[in-house]
Amino acid sequence: MNTDLILDIASGICLILGAVMSLAAAIGLIRFPDLLSRMHAATKPQVFGLLLLLTGLGLQLRSWAMVPVLLLAWLFQLLTVPVSAHMVGRSGYRTKHLRKETLTEDDLDAVVQKAAADEALRSEEAPDRQ
Amino acid sequence: MSRVSKRPRIPFLTELPLLIWLVLLWGTLWQDFSAGNLLFGAIISVVVVNLFYLPPVELGGRLNLAAGALFAAKFVYHVAVASFQVLWLAVATGPRIRNAVLAVKLRTHSDLILTATGHAISLIPGSLVVDVDRSCSTLYLHCLNINGPQDAQAFRAQVLRIEADLIRVCGNREELALVRAENHGQEDRLTARGGGGQP
Structure with a gap:
Protein backbone atom coordinates (compact mmCIF):
# COMPACT_ATOMS: atom_id res chain seq x y z
CA MET A 1 0.00 0.00 0.00
CA ASN A 2 1.41 3.41 -0.82
CA THR A 3 1.16 6.29 1.61
CA ASP A 4 -0.72 8.55 -0.79
CA LEU A 5 -3.67 6.17 -0.92
CA ILE A 6 -3.76 5.77 2.86
CA LEU A 7 -3.65 9.55 3.37
CA ASP A 8 -6.40 10.01 0.78
CA ILE A 9 -8.62 7.50 2.54
CA ALA A 10 -7.91 9.07 5.94
CA SER A 11 -8.71 12.55 4.70
CA GLY A 12 -11.88 11.24 3.04
CA ILE A 13 -13.03 9.73 6.33
CA CYS A 14 -12.27 13.00 8.13
CA LEU A 15 -14.25 15.04 5.59
CA ILE A 16 -17.26 12.72 5.75
CA LEU A 17 -17.30 12.63 9.56
CA GLY A 18 -16.95 16.41 9.63
CA ALA A 19 -19.95 16.71 7.34
CA VAL A 20 -21.88 14.29 9.61
CA MET A 21 -21.25 16.72 12.49
CA SER A 22 -22.91 19.49 10.45
CA LEU A 23 -25.80 17.12 9.83
CA ALA A 24 -26.00 16.58 13.60
CA ALA A 25 -26.34 20.32 14.07
CA ALA A 26 -29.17 20.46 11.53
CA ILE A 27 -31.01 17.50 13.09
CA GLY A 28 -30.59 19.01 16.56
CA LEU A 29 -32.00 22.34 15.43
CA ILE A 30 -35.15 20.65 14.21
CA ARG A 31 -35.56 18.08 16.96
CA PHE A 32 -34.70 19.87 20.20
CA PRO A 33 -37.57 21.63 21.97
CA ASP A 34 -36.26 25.01 23.15
CA LEU A 35 -33.70 27.72 22.49
CA LEU A 36 -31.06 26.57 24.95
CA SER A 37 -30.99 22.94 23.87
CA ARG A 38 -30.93 24.11 20.26
CA MET A 39 -27.88 26.22 21.08
CA HIS A 40 -26.07 23.01 22.03
CA ALA A 41 -26.82 21.43 18.70
CA ALA A 42 -26.14 24.56 16.66
CA THR A 43 -22.76 25.44 18.10
CA LYS A 44 -21.04 22.44 19.64
CA PRO A 45 -20.79 19.63 17.07
CA GLN A 46 -19.08 22.19 14.80
CA VAL A 47 -16.08 22.34 17.11
CA PHE A 48 -15.32 18.70 16.38
CA GLY A 49 -16.71 18.89 12.84
CA LEU A 50 -14.41 21.76 11.90
CA LEU A 51 -11.45 19.95 13.47
CA LEU A 52 -12.17 16.92 11.28
CA LEU A 53 -12.66 19.05 8.15
CA LEU A 54 -9.41 20.93 8.76
CA THR A 55 -7.58 17.67 9.44
CA GLY A 56 -8.91 16.28 6.18
CA LEU A 57 -7.81 19.43 4.40
CA GLY A 58 -4.36 19.22 5.98
CA LEU A 59 -3.99 15.60 4.90
CA GLN A 60 -4.81 16.60 1.33
CA LEU A 61 -2.58 19.68 1.20
CA ARG A 62 0.40 17.86 2.76
CA SER A 63 2.36 21.01 3.40
CA TRP A 64 3.84 21.87 6.79
CA ALA A 65 3.43 25.58 6.05
CA MET A 66 -0.36 25.17 6.13
CA VAL A 67 -0.48 23.44 9.55
CA PRO A 68 -0.21 26.64 11.65
CA VAL A 69 -2.88 28.32 9.52
CA LEU A 70 -5.30 25.41 9.94
CA LEU A 71 -4.55 25.29 13.67
CA LEU A 72 -5.19 29.01 13.91
CA ALA A 73 -8.53 28.66 12.13
CA TRP A 74 -9.56 26.05 14.70
CA LEU A 75 -8.23 28.08 17.65
CA PHE A 76 -10.24 31.13 16.64
CA GLN A 77 -13.32 28.96 16.35
CA LEU A 78 -12.61 27.67 19.87
CA LEU A 79 -12.32 31.24 21.14
CA THR A 80 -15.49 32.56 19.54
CA VAL A 81 -17.99 29.67 19.86
CA PRO A 82 -18.47 29.79 23.65
CA VAL A 83 -18.79 33.57 23.60
CA SER A 84 -21.63 33.59 21.10
CA ALA A 85 -23.30 30.59 22.76
CA HIS A 86 -23.04 32.32 26.14
CA MET A 87 -24.46 35.61 24.86
CA VAL A 88 -27.45 33.93 23.23
CA GLY A 89 -27.91 31.58 26.19
CA ARG A 90 -27.75 34.32 28.81
CA SER A 91 -30.13 36.66 27.05
CA GLY A 92 -32.38 33.72 26.22
CA TYR A 93 -32.56 32.74 29.88
CA ARG A 94 -33.19 36.28 31.11
CA THR A 95 -35.91 36.95 28.56
CA LYS A 96 -37.60 33.65 29.50
CA HIS A 97 -37.06 32.02 26.12
CA LEU A 98 -36.78 28.64 27.69
CA ARG A 99 -39.30 26.02 28.61
CA LYS A 100 -39.12 25.41 32.33
CA GLU A 101 -40.86 22.06 32.00
CA THR A 102 -37.85 20.63 30.15
CA LEU A 103 -35.59 21.39 33.13
CA THR A 104 -35.14 18.82 35.88
CA GLU A 105 -33.18 21.25 38.04
CA ASP A 106 -32.71 25.03 37.91
CA ASP A 107 -30.14 26.52 40.27
CA LEU A 108 -30.12 29.91 38.57
CA ASP A 109 -33.84 30.60 39.00
CA ALA A 110 -33.57 31.48 42.71
CA VAL A 111 -30.52 33.68 42.07
CA VAL A 112 -32.23 35.64 39.32
CA GLN A 113 -35.40 36.05 41.43
CA LYS A 114 -33.35 37.29 44.38
CA ALA A 115 -31.40 39.72 42.21
CA ALA A 116 -34.65 41.10 40.78
CA ALA A 117 -36.12 41.44 44.29
CA ASP A 118 -32.98 43.20 45.56
CA GLU A 119 -33.10 45.54 42.61
CA ALA A 120 -36.72 46.43 43.34
CA LEU A 121 -35.91 46.95 47.02
CA ARG A 122 -32.97 49.19 46.21
CA SER A 123 -34.97 51.40 43.88
CA GLU A 124 -37.54 51.94 46.65
CA GLU A 125 -35.22 52.60 49.59
CA ALA A 126 -32.02 54.54 50.01
CA PRO A 127 -29.02 52.61 48.61
CA ASP A 128 -27.62 51.48 51.96
CA ARG A 129 -26.28 48.13 50.72
CA GLN A 130 -23.73 47.90 47.99
CA MET B 1 -8.92 61.90 27.90
CA PHE B 52 -5.33 49.19 22.23
CA TYR B 53 -5.14 48.90 25.98
CA LEU B 54 -6.36 45.69 27.58
CA PRO B 55 -6.55 45.09 31.31
CA PRO B 56 -3.65 42.81 32.24
CA VAL B 57 -4.43 39.13 32.73
CA GLU B 58 -3.25 37.90 36.09
CA LEU B 59 -1.32 34.72 35.47
CA GLY B 60 -0.73 32.08 38.11
CA GLY B 61 3.03 32.34 37.81
CA ARG B 62 3.60 28.80 36.60
CA LEU B 63 3.03 26.81 33.42
CA ASN B 64 3.27 23.05 33.05
CA LEU B 65 3.54 22.21 29.36
CA ALA B 66 3.25 18.43 29.88
CA ALA B 67 0.01 18.92 31.81
CA GLY B 68 -1.07 21.28 29.04
CA ALA B 69 -0.51 18.67 26.33
CA LEU B 70 -2.33 16.07 28.43
CA PHE B 71 -5.23 18.48 28.91
CA ALA B 72 -5.38 19.24 25.16
CA ALA B 73 -5.53 15.52 24.34
CA LYS B 74 -8.22 14.88 26.98
CA PHE B 75 -10.14 17.90 25.75
CA VAL B 76 -10.23 16.74 22.11
CA TYR B 77 -11.27 13.28 23.30
CA HIS B 78 -14.12 14.71 25.40
CA VAL B 79 -15.24 16.90 22.50
CA ALA B 80 -15.25 13.93 20.11
CA VAL B 81 -17.21 11.65 22.45
CA ALA B 82 -19.70 14.35 23.41
CA SER B 83 -20.25 15.35 19.77
CA PHE B 84 -21.45 11.86 18.96
CA GLN B 85 -23.59 11.82 22.13
CA VAL B 86 -25.32 15.05 21.08
CA LEU B 87 -25.85 13.59 17.60
CA TRP B 88 -27.41 10.51 19.16
CA LEU B 89 -29.58 12.59 21.51
CA ALA B 90 -30.79 14.72 18.60
CA VAL B 91 -31.77 11.65 16.59
CA ALA B 92 -33.10 9.38 19.34
CA THR B 93 -34.43 11.58 22.17
CA GLY B 94 -35.18 14.84 20.35
CA PRO B 95 -38.12 16.76 21.85
CA ARG B 96 -38.37 14.55 24.95
CA ILE B 97 -34.97 15.68 26.22
CA ARG B 98 -34.64 16.74 29.86
CA ASN B 99 -32.09 19.41 30.75
CA ALA B 100 -30.97 21.30 33.81
CA VAL B 101 -29.40 24.60 34.78
CA LEU B 102 -26.74 23.70 37.33
CA ALA B 103 -24.64 25.90 39.59
CA VAL B 104 -21.08 24.67 39.95
CA LYS B 105 -18.87 26.34 42.53
CA LEU B 106 -15.23 26.23 41.52
CA ARG B 107 -12.24 26.15 43.86
CA THR B 108 -10.30 28.88 42.08
CA HIS B 109 -10.48 32.62 42.58
CA SER B 110 -8.45 33.48 39.50
CA ASP B 111 -10.26 35.04 36.56
CA LEU B 112 -8.05 33.15 34.13
CA ILE B 113 -8.92 29.67 35.44
CA LEU B 114 -12.59 30.62 35.79
CA THR B 115 -12.74 31.82 32.19
CA ALA B 116 -10.74 28.89 30.85
CA THR B 117 -12.95 26.37 32.69
CA GLY B 118 -16.09 28.05 31.41
CA HIS B 119 -14.65 28.08 27.91
CA ALA B 120 -13.58 24.44 27.97
CA ILE B 121 -16.87 23.20 29.38
CA SER B 122 -18.75 25.32 26.82
CA LEU B 123 -16.78 23.77 23.99
CA ILE B 124 -17.55 20.24 25.10
CA PRO B 125 -21.00 19.54 23.63
CA GLY B 126 -23.90 19.18 26.03
CA SER B 127 -23.16 22.14 28.29
CA LEU B 128 -23.14 25.88 27.93
CA VAL B 129 -22.43 28.74 30.32
CA VAL B 130 -25.60 30.69 31.01
CA ASP B 131 -24.22 32.94 33.71
CA VAL B 132 -21.12 33.53 35.78
CA ASP B 133 -20.85 34.80 39.32
CA ARG B 134 -17.32 36.11 39.47
CA SER B 135 -17.34 37.14 43.13
CA CYS B 136 -17.84 33.56 44.35
CA SER B 137 -16.50 31.87 41.17
CA THR B 138 -19.68 30.00 40.38
CA LEU B 139 -20.60 28.92 36.88
CA TYR B 140 -24.25 28.47 35.94
CA LEU B 141 -24.37 25.90 33.18
CA HIS B 142 -27.17 24.65 31.01
CA CYS B 143 -26.63 20.95 30.39
CA LEU B 144 -28.33 18.54 28.03
CA ASN B 145 -29.77 15.24 29.13
CA ILE B 146 -29.83 15.59 32.91
CA ASN B 147 -32.54 13.22 34.08
CA GLY B 148 -32.03 13.37 37.82
CA PRO B 149 -29.76 14.18 40.74
CA GLN B 150 -27.21 11.47 39.80
CA ASP B 151 -26.69 12.98 36.35
CA ALA B 152 -26.36 16.43 37.88
CA GLN B 153 -23.78 15.17 40.37
CA ALA B 154 -21.79 13.43 37.65
CA PHE B 155 -21.82 16.60 35.58
CA ARG B 156 -20.60 18.74 38.48
CA ALA B 157 -17.78 16.27 39.08
CA GLN B 158 -16.78 16.55 35.41
CA VAL B 159 -16.61 20.35 35.59
CA LEU B 160 -14.46 20.15 38.73
CA ARG B 161 -12.16 17.63 37.01
CA ILE B 162 -11.66 20.03 34.10
CA GLU B 163 -10.93 22.82 36.55
CA ALA B 164 -8.40 20.62 38.38
CA ASP B 165 -6.68 19.83 35.06
CA LEU B 166 -6.47 23.52 34.20
CA ILE B 167 -5.08 24.34 37.63
CA ARG B 168 -2.38 21.74 37.00
CA VAL B 169 -1.56 23.53 33.73
CA CYS B 170 -1.40 27.14 34.89
CA GLY B 171 -3.03 27.64 38.29
CA ASN B 172 -1.16 29.26 41.15
CA ARG B 173 0.59 27.27 43.87
CA GLU B 174 -2.12 27.45 46.55
CA GLU B 175 -4.75 26.09 44.15
CA LEU B 176 -2.40 23.37 42.99
CA ALA B 177 -1.79 22.31 46.58
CA LEU B 178 -5.56 22.23 47.13
CA VAL B 179 -6.08 19.99 44.09
CA ARG B 180 -3.29 17.64 45.14
CA ALA B 181 -4.64 17.40 48.67
CA GLU B 182 -8.07 16.49 47.29
CA ASN B 183 -6.58 13.91 44.99
CA HIS B 184 -4.75 12.10 47.76
CA GLY B 185 -8.11 11.55 49.40
CA GLN B 186 -9.82 10.43 46.21
CA GLU B 187 -7.32 8.57 44.12
CA ASP B 188 -6.95 5.71 46.54
CA ARG B 189 -10.17 4.52 44.95
CA LEU B 190 -9.46 5.73 41.44
CA THR B 191 -6.16 3.95 40.92
CA ALA B 192 -6.79 3.79 37.18
CA ARG B 193 -5.29 7.24 36.72
CA GLY B 194 -1.97 6.03 38.08
CA GLY B 195 -1.27 8.93 40.43
CA GLY B 196 -1.51 11.58 37.74
CA GLY B 197 -0.46 15.04 38.80
CA GLN B 198 2.68 14.04 40.66
CA PRO B 199 5.61 16.42 40.21
Whole structure:
Protein backbone atom coordinates (compact mmCIF):
# COMPACT_ATOMS: atom_id res chain seq x y z
CA MET A 1 0.00 0.00 0.00
CA ASN A 2 1.41 3.41 -0.82
CA THR A 3 1.16 6.29 1.61
CA ASP A 4 -0.72 8.55 -0.79
CA LEU A 5 -3.67 6.17 -0.92
CA ILE A 6 -3.76 5.77 2.86
CA LEU A 7 -3.65 9.55 3.37
CA ASP A 8 -6.40 10.01 0.78
CA ILE A 9 -8.62 7.50 2.54
CA ALA A 10 -7.91 9.07 5.94
CA SER A 11 -8.71 12.55 4.70
CA GLY A 12 -11.88 11.24 3.04
CA ILE A 13 -13.03 9.73 6.33
CA CYS A 14 -12.27 13.00 8.13
CA LEU A 15 -14.25 15.04 5.59
CA ILE A 16 -17.26 12.72 5.75
CA LEU A 17 -17.30 12.63 9.56
CA GLY A 18 -16.95 16.41 9.63
CA ALA A 19 -19.95 16.71 7.34
CA VAL A 20 -21.88 14.29 9.61
CA MET A 21 -21.25 16.72 12.49
CA SER A 22 -22.91 19.49 10.45
CA LEU A 23 -25.80 17.12 9.83
CA ALA A 24 -26.00 16.58 13.60
CA ALA A 25 -26.34 20.32 14.07
CA ALA A 26 -29.17 20.46 11.53
CA ILE A 27 -31.01 17.50 13.09
CA GLY A 28 -30.59 19.01 16.56
CA LEU A 29 -32.00 22.34 15.43
CA ILE A 30 -35.15 20.65 14.21
CA ARG A 31 -35.56 18.08 16.96
CA PHE A 32 -34.70 19.87 20.20
CA PRO A 33 -37.57 21.63 21.97
CA ASP A 34 -36.26 25.01 23.15
CA LEU A 35 -33.70 27.72 22.49
CA LEU A 36 -31.06 26.57 24.95
CA SER A 37 -30.99 22.94 23.87
CA ARG A 38 -30.93 24.11 20.26
CA MET A 39 -27.88 26.22 21.08
CA HIS A 40 -26.07 23.01 22.03
CA ALA A 41 -26.82 21.43 18.70
CA ALA A 42 -26.14 24.56 16.66
CA THR A 43 -22.76 25.44 18.10
CA LYS A 44 -21.04 22.44 19.64
CA PRO A 45 -20.79 19.63 17.07
CA GLN A 46 -19.08 22.19 14.80
CA VAL A 47 -16.08 22.34 17.11
CA PHE A 48 -15.32 18.70 16.38
CA GLY A 49 -16.71 18.89 12.84
CA LEU A 50 -14.41 21.76 11.90
CA LEU A 51 -11.45 19.95 13.47
CA LEU A 52 -12.17 16.92 11.28
CA LEU A 53 -12.66 19.05 8.15
CA LEU A 54 -9.41 20.93 8.76
CA THR A 55 -7.58 17.67 9.44
CA GLY A 56 -8.91 16.28 6.18
CA LEU A 57 -7.81 19.43 4.40
CA GLY A 58 -4.36 19.22 5.98
CA LEU A 59 -3.99 15.60 4.90
CA GLN A 60 -4.81 16.60 1.33
CA LEU A 61 -2.58 19.68 1.20
CA ARG A 62 0.40 17.86 2.76
CA SER A 63 2.36 21.01 3.40
CA TRP A 64 3.84 21.87 6.79
CA ALA A 65 3.43 25.58 6.05
CA MET A 66 -0.36 25.17 6.13
CA VAL A 67 -0.48 23.44 9.55
CA PRO A 68 -0.21 26.64 11.65
CA VAL A 69 -2.88 28.32 9.52
CA LEU A 70 -5.30 25.41 9.94
CA LEU A 71 -4.55 25.29 13.67
CA LEU A 72 -5.19 29.01 13.91
CA ALA A 73 -8.53 28.66 12.13
CA TRP A 74 -9.56 26.05 14.70
CA LEU A 75 -8.23 28.08 17.65
CA PHE A 76 -10.24 31.13 16.64
CA GLN A 77 -13.32 28.96 16.35
CA LEU A 78 -12.61 27.67 19.87
CA LEU A 79 -12.32 31.24 21.14
CA THR A 80 -15.49 32.56 19.54
CA VAL A 81 -17.99 29.67 19.86
CA PRO A 82 -18.47 29.79 23.65
CA VAL A 83 -18.79 33.57 23.60
CA SER A 84 -21.63 33.59 21.10
CA ALA A 85 -23.30 30.59 22.76
CA HIS A 86 -23.04 32.32 26.14
CA MET A 87 -24.46 35.61 24.86
CA VAL A 88 -27.45 33.93 23.23
CA GLY A 89 -27.91 31.58 26.19
CA ARG A 90 -27.75 34.32 28.81
CA SER A 91 -30.13 36.66 27.05
CA GLY A 92 -32.38 33.72 26.22
CA TYR A 93 -32.56 32.74 29.88
CA ARG A 94 -33.19 36.28 31.11
CA THR A 95 -35.91 36.95 28.56
CA LYS A 96 -37.60 33.65 29.50
CA HIS A 97 -37.06 32.02 26.12
CA LEU A 98 -36.78 28.64 27.69
CA ARG A 99 -39.30 26.02 28.61
CA LYS A 100 -39.12 25.41 32.33
CA GLU A 101 -40.86 22.06 32.00
CA THR A 102 -37.85 20.63 30.15
CA LEU A 103 -35.59 21.39 33.13
CA THR A 104 -35.14 18.82 35.88
CA GLU A 105 -33.18 21.25 38.04
CA ASP A 106 -32.71 25.03 37.91
CA ASP A 107 -30.14 26.52 40.27
CA LEU A 108 -30.12 29.91 38.57
CA ASP A 109 -33.84 30.60 39.00
CA ALA A 110 -33.57 31.48 42.71
CA VAL A 111 -30.52 33.68 42.07
CA VAL A 112 -32.23 35.64 39.32
CA GLN A 113 -35.40 36.05 41.43
CA LYS A 114 -33.35 37.29 44.38
CA ALA A 115 -31.40 39.72 42.21
CA ALA A 116 -34.65 41.10 40.78
CA ALA A 117 -36.12 41.44 44.29
CA ASP A 118 -32.98 43.20 45.56
CA GLU A 119 -33.10 45.54 42.61
CA ALA A 120 -36.72 46.43 43.34
CA LEU A 121 -35.91 46.95 47.02
CA ARG A 122 -32.97 49.19 46.21
CA SER A 123 -34.97 51.40 43.88
CA GLU A 124 -37.54 51.94 46.65
CA GLU A 125 -35.22 52.60 49.59
CA ALA A 126 -32.02 54.54 50.01
CA PRO A 127 -29.02 52.61 48.61
CA ASP A 128 -27.62 51.48 51.96
CA ARG A 129 -26.28 48.13 50.72
CA GLN A 130 -23.73 47.90 47.99
CA MET B 1 -8.92 61.90 27.90
CA SER B 2 -8.40 61.75 31.66
CA ARG B 3 -8.89 57.96 31.69
CA VAL B 4 -5.78 57.43 29.62
CA SER B 5 -3.50 58.98 32.20
CA LYS B 6 -5.05 56.90 35.02
CA ARG B 7 -4.18 53.58 33.41
CA PRO B 8 -1.80 51.57 35.54
CA ARG B 9 1.42 50.78 33.74
CA ILE B 10 1.59 47.04 32.91
CA PRO B 11 4.93 45.39 33.70
CA PHE B 12 6.70 44.11 30.60
CA LEU B 13 6.86 40.56 31.95
CA THR B 14 3.05 40.42 32.28
CA GLU B 15 2.68 41.58 28.70
CA LEU B 16 5.25 39.17 27.32
CA PRO B 17 2.90 36.17 26.72
CA LEU B 18 0.52 38.42 24.78
CA LEU B 19 3.41 39.83 22.71
CA ILE B 20 4.75 36.35 21.91
CA TRP B 21 1.27 35.22 20.86
CA LEU B 22 0.87 38.27 18.59
CA VAL B 23 4.27 37.70 16.96
CA LEU B 24 3.43 34.03 16.32
CA LEU B 25 0.04 35.09 14.93
CA TRP B 26 1.78 37.54 12.58
CA GLY B 27 4.16 34.86 11.36
CA THR B 28 1.31 32.39 10.87
CA LEU B 29 -0.84 34.78 8.89
CA TRP B 30 2.08 35.62 6.55
CA GLN B 31 3.19 31.96 6.57
CA ASP B 32 6.69 33.29 6.97
CA PHE B 33 8.69 32.67 10.14
CA SER B 34 11.91 34.35 8.96
CA ALA B 35 13.72 36.60 11.45
CA GLY B 36 12.99 39.82 9.55
CA ASN B 37 9.28 39.16 9.35
CA LEU B 38 9.09 38.19 13.03
CA LEU B 39 11.01 41.34 14.01
CA PHE B 40 8.57 43.47 12.04
CA GLY B 41 5.72 41.55 13.70
CA ALA B 42 7.25 42.27 17.12
CA ILE B 43 7.35 46.01 16.38
CA ILE B 44 3.70 45.95 15.28
CA SER B 45 2.75 43.92 18.38
CA VAL B 46 4.31 46.47 20.72
CA VAL B 47 2.50 49.30 18.91
CA VAL B 48 -0.83 47.41 18.97
CA VAL B 49 -0.54 46.42 22.64
CA ASN B 50 0.17 50.02 23.65
CA LEU B 51 -2.45 51.52 21.35
CA PHE B 52 -5.33 49.19 22.23
CA TYR B 53 -5.14 48.90 25.98
CA LEU B 54 -6.36 45.69 27.58
CA PRO B 55 -6.55 45.09 31.31
CA PRO B 56 -3.65 42.81 32.24
CA VAL B 57 -4.43 39.13 32.73
CA GLU B 58 -3.25 37.90 36.09
CA LEU B 59 -1.32 34.72 35.47
CA GLY B 60 -0.73 32.08 38.11
CA GLY B 61 3.03 32.34 37.81
CA ARG B 62 3.60 28.80 36.60
CA LEU B 63 3.03 26.81 33.42
CA ASN B 64 3.27 23.05 33.05
CA LEU B 65 3.54 22.21 29.36
CA ALA B 66 3.25 18.43 29.88
CA ALA B 67 0.01 18.92 31.81
CA GLY B 68 -1.07 21.28 29.04
CA ALA B 69 -0.51 18.67 26.33
CA LEU B 70 -2.33 16.07 28.43
CA PHE B 71 -5.23 18.48 28.91
CA ALA B 72 -5.38 19.24 25.16
CA ALA B 73 -5.53 15.52 24.34
CA LYS B 74 -8.22 14.88 26.98
CA PHE B 75 -10.14 17.90 25.75
CA VAL B 76 -10.23 16.74 22.11
CA TYR B 77 -11.27 13.28 23.30
CA HIS B 78 -14.12 14.71 25.40
CA VAL B 79 -15.24 16.90 22.50
CA ALA B 80 -15.25 13.93 20.11
CA VAL B 81 -17.21 11.65 22.45
CA ALA B 82 -19.70 14.35 23.41
CA SER B 83 -20.25 15.35 19.77
CA PHE B 84 -21.45 11.86 18.96
CA GLN B 85 -23.59 11.82 22.13
CA VAL B 86 -25.32 15.05 21.08
CA LEU B 87 -25.85 13.59 17.60
CA TRP B 88 -27.41 10.51 19.16
CA LEU B 89 -29.58 12.59 21.51
CA ALA B 90 -30.79 14.72 18.60
CA VAL B 91 -31.77 11.65 16.59
CA ALA B 92 -33.10 9.38 19.34
CA THR B 93 -34.43 11.58 22.17
CA GLY B 94 -35.18 14.84 20.35
CA PRO B 95 -38.12 16.76 21.85
CA ARG B 96 -38.37 14.55 24.95
CA ILE B 97 -34.97 15.68 26.22
CA ARG B 98 -34.64 16.74 29.86
CA ASN B 99 -32.09 19.41 30.75
CA ALA B 100 -30.97 21.30 33.81
CA VAL B 101 -29.40 24.60 34.78
CA LEU B 102 -26.74 23.70 37.33
CA ALA B 103 -24.64 25.90 39.59
CA VAL B 104 -21.08 24.67 39.95
CA LYS B 105 -18.87 26.34 42.53
CA LEU B 106 -15.23 26.23 41.52
CA ARG B 107 -12.24 26.15 43.86
CA THR B 108 -10.30 28.88 42.08
CA HIS B 109 -10.48 32.62 42.58
CA SER B 110 -8.45 33.48 39.50
CA ASP B 111 -10.26 35.04 36.56
CA LEU B 112 -8.05 33.15 34.13
CA ILE B 113 -8.92 29.67 35.44
CA LEU B 114 -12.59 30.62 35.79
CA THR B 115 -12.74 31.82 32.19
CA ALA B 116 -10.74 28.89 30.85
CA THR B 117 -12.95 26.37 32.69
CA GLY B 118 -16.09 28.05 31.41
CA HIS B 119 -14.65 28.08 27.91
CA ALA B 120 -13.58 24.44 27.97
CA ILE B 121 -16.87 23.20 29.38
CA SER B 122 -18.75 25.32 26.82
CA LEU B 123 -16.78 23.77 23.99
CA ILE B 124 -17.55 20.24 25.10
CA PRO B 125 -21.00 19.54 23.63
CA GLY B 126 -23.90 19.18 26.03
CA SER B 127 -23.16 22.14 28.29
CA LEU B 128 -23.14 25.88 27.93
CA VAL B 129 -22.43 28.74 30.32
CA VAL B 130 -25.60 30.69 31.01
CA ASP B 131 -24.22 32.94 33.71
CA VAL B 132 -21.12 33.53 35.78
CA ASP B 133 -20.85 34.80 39.32
CA ARG B 134 -17.32 36.11 39.47
CA SER B 135 -17.34 37.14 43.13
CA CYS B 136 -17.84 33.56 44.35
CA SER B 137 -16.50 31.87 41.17
CA THR B 138 -19.68 30.00 40.38
CA LEU B 139 -20.60 28.92 36.88
CA TYR B 140 -24.25 28.47 35.94
CA LEU B 141 -24.37 25.90 33.18
CA HIS B 142 -27.17 24.65 31.01
CA CYS B 143 -26.63 20.95 30.39
CA LEU B 144 -28.33 18.54 28.03
CA ASN B 145 -29.77 15.24 29.13
CA ILE B 146 -29.83 15.59 32.91
CA ASN B 147 -32.54 13.22 34.08
CA GLY B 148 -32.03 13.37 37.82
CA PRO B 149 -29.76 14.18 40.74
CA GLN B 150 -27.21 11.47 39.80
CA ASP B 151 -26.69 12.98 36.35
CA ALA B 152 -26.36 16.43 37.88
CA GLN B 153 -23.78 15.17 40.37
CA ALA B 154 -21.79 13.43 37.65
CA PHE B 155 -21.82 16.60 35.58
CA ARG B 156 -20.60 18.74 38.48
CA ALA B 157 -17.78 16.27 39.08
CA GLN B 158 -16.78 16.55 35.41
CA VAL B 159 -16.61 20.35 35.59
CA LEU B 160 -14.46 20.15 38.73
CA ARG B 161 -12.16 17.63 37.01
CA ILE B 162 -11.66 20.03 34.10
CA GLU B 163 -10.93 22.82 36.55
CA ALA B 164 -8.40 20.62 38.38
CA ASP B 165 -6.68 19.83 35.06
CA LEU B 166 -6.47 23.52 34.20
CA ILE B 167 -5.08 24.34 37.63
CA ARG B 168 -2.38 21.74 37.00
CA VAL B 169 -1.56 23.53 33.73
CA CYS B 170 -1.40 27.14 34.89
CA GLY B 171 -3.03 27.64 38.29
CA ASN B 172 -1.16 29.26 41.15
CA ARG B 173 0.59 27.27 43.87
CA GLU B 174 -2.12 27.45 46.55
CA GLU B 175 -4.75 26.09 44.15
CA LEU B 176 -2.40 23.37 42.99
CA ALA B 177 -1.79 22.31 46.58
CA LEU B 178 -5.56 22.23 47.13
CA VAL B 179 -6.08 19.99 44.09
CA ARG B 180 -3.29 17.64 45.14
CA ALA B 181 -4.64 17.40 48.67
CA GLU B 182 -8.07 16.49 47.29
CA ASN B 183 -6.58 13.91 44.99
CA HIS B 184 -4.75 12.10 47.76
CA GLY B 185 -8.11 11.55 49.40
CA GLN B 186 -9.82 10.43 46.21
CA GLU B 187 -7.32 8.57 44.12
CA ASP B 188 -6.95 5.71 46.54
CA ARG B 189 -10.17 4.52 44.95
CA LEU B 190 -9.46 5.73 41.44
CA THR B 191 -6.16 3.95 40.92
CA ALA B 192 -6.79 3.79 37.18
CA ARG B 193 -5.29 7.24 36.72
CA GLY B 194 -1.97 6.03 38.08
CA GLY B 195 -1.27 8.93 40.43
CA GLY B 196 -1.51 11.58 37.74
CA GLY B 197 -0.46 15.04 38.80
CA GLN B 198 2.68 14.04 40.66
CA PRO B 199 5.61 16.42 40.21
